[in-house]
Amino acid sequence: MNRITFPRYLLCAFLLVAQSFYGFAQNAEVENEIQDIMKKYSAIGVSVAVVKQNKIIYTHSFGLKNVENNIPLTDQDIFRIASISKSFSATSIMQLVEAGKLSLDTDFSDLVGFKVRNPKFPETVITLKMMLSHRSSLNDSQGYLKLDVINPDKNPEWAKCYNNYEPGKGYEYCNLNFNLIGTVIEKISGERFDNYVKNHLLKPMGLYAGYCVDSLDANRFVTLYEYHNDTKTFTAAPTAYAPRREEIKNYVMGYSTPIFSPTGGMKISATDLAKYMTMHMNYGNYNGIKIMSKKHAKLMQTKISEEEDYAMAMRSVEDLIPGLTLKGHTGSAYGLYSAMFFNPKEKYGIVVITNGCNPIYTNGYCDLIQASVNSLYNNLIK
Template identity: 25%
Template sequence: MTQTETIRAAAGYLAQFVEAQALHQRVPGVQVAIRSGDELVLDLAVGVADAVTGTPLRTDHLFRIASHSKTFAGTSVMQLVEAGKIRLDDPIGQYVPELVEGGSPIAAATIRELLGHQSGVIRDGVHADFWQLEYPFPDRATLIADIVADGRIYARNEHFHYSNVGYSLLGLAIEAVSGQTFDEYTRTHIVEPLGLTRTGAEYDPARADEYAAGHTALLFGTNERDVIEHVDTRVMAAATGFYSTASELTEYGAAHWFGDTRLLSDDSKRLMQRLESVVSAYGEEVGRYGVGMEVRKVGDRPMIGHSGGYPGHITRTYIDPKDKLVVSVLTNAVDGPADQIATALVKLIDAALAPRPGHTPAAHPDGLPPLESYTGRFANLWGLLDLTVLGGRVVALRPSLADPLGAFEELEVVGPDTLRIHPQTGFGGSGELVRLERAADGSIASVRFGGMTSWPVEEFLRRRPSMLHVATSKVSV
């Protein structure tokens, strides 16, 4: 099967996995979209848009996607480079003359250095409590005054130093070159050419009812979340202002695939996606960055994209520009596990596309029930167990784990009610049989995996009280 066909076949389970993650992480809502080739293979909303009102989350609810905005700014700059209106080695002071007038060393930073977070400019400013709504986001005059007073942290190209202030300056450069506001430029040169109707550069109060609410974290394990007001990010829109939906972000992500010329030439995409910085902290690599894009590997799959953190929303989009895959996950809480879920989905997709190393699937034995009859979600005192079909193989995994491959097992069907775990060295039950007990209608009533029995979730919950004390009866064989 093709990549798209394989993901389409796995989409039902991928949705179940997201639902389990959302419940386990206690995040109010999760919006997910997966695009492969020309097809939106999954478009899903789980949970609520507002934890106070209980409004169900929809796939068309708008999310603040925060630092995804940097990819729109980077795309805008590269369009202007292609048009001959700006050069990557131009100093930012050429477009923001107040920096020169104020004598700021940041005036000499180039467009490319700002795109790659190598300009040395401060991250958010000395006074950045606008991130927790203590006061409004800065306007142009406030931003530039702060840069002139306290903006330089490092010399140019001394260190990678992620900077929302730097991208705010890029937004001003885009406006100076194009003669349009950042919102107008991105709308006419990115949003409208892609046919997007639920994406924009800044909070739109006219659409207030369409936004998913942002929520506070479950601090110290508390159960209550408060709703955080949406605000205008003003001069920082190019760094953090955008809103969108998961499905529209996959359409935007597809425009960064090689061969898609709707926004940029492949030459410009290669430059944006080229590794500029390996980011290390205290001797350990913590990330990689290109020119307006994060550069990452998920498993063995090279990807680009961006995360986003806005008061109340945490988001992540991964793009494979060669194999034409986009995964976007949007969450509406400060502690939302967007990156965790997006990473897990990419890993599950790759697990569907190819067996785990060392495993060679056997043909399904003749005369046995179809693979789907060996699947389901089960539970015991130690948590959830999923048996599912990925890529034409029965596999086992724990859907509440952050890494779905952490307890992932390839299974072989060896009988109508029996599977075998792939034999190999390990700390689990490798090589052991998995025994199914079926109900009269053929459904699975219980699974004995690693010697322990799991039941369908409702049945386990019925049985759980009896597991809180030692049983005196003998184990039946």
């Protein structure tokens, strides 16, 4: 009986076609699931990106960028990503620490230029590391959009910015911490905050992003929509991209920094955020480009205590995808909800951003975000 053989090139072609068909089927499945998730939570638009074995294997955008003009959302569009922005500030600090320009144990008062002390514990030094890990004992009760709120010379109510526990002995998530940190980046580097991040993080990785609205193409901004549960309707939030030109015109280096919101003001696409995530996944390296040392990248990802999951602008979570330990951060502001989580050992990660949904929360996660992350993991990574 004669044995039938196929030329090698035909076999390779067949395998490629089969692989492509399988990938197409996977993509179709996940896209159907995400569209169902969007429908369930009344989402306006969703952008996603998936990294596997250090490569972006999937990006897609669903729904609308702008409802009023019926403009579809695309992978090139950029969002204000809210609190994931904190990791860009922390990465900048780690670069300056690595360069020997400051220490994580430095008294924050010496860095910022005015007294930062909890009046109930005046002898306890509040360090840079405490600020980065939300263990400074600061709170946002007086706001966080200006440094005046915590400056004893500017606000007679400055003491209300501090909690009742000793710095370093407790945790409270606080946006003021990171707007103060942005100020330190300016004082130490001599560069305006938005320019420092652009020159030392974004440009080296080839990312189209930034904190300064006027440095970006406004046509690429995704409109953000806040959901009103009482009327089941959305309203646009244009202040998310307020250029604040007058404030910038009168900018004071080392003090006006909150104008750019180091705590939440980064504007970037899901795809470019996935590239940035890959750098953290590889402990400071992106495609052979060193952004920071492995030592300092690991410090950002290492929990300060077992009492909470926070490290330094990174969380360590085990319940986003049940049973898996992931590093990353979420964000929410102006109706936007975002997530960037990765596994540095297995070299995979997921980015999900929505510009508006019905924000039902379960165990601290926006349900739409968690459902989308799990769908992407189960279909494209698992």
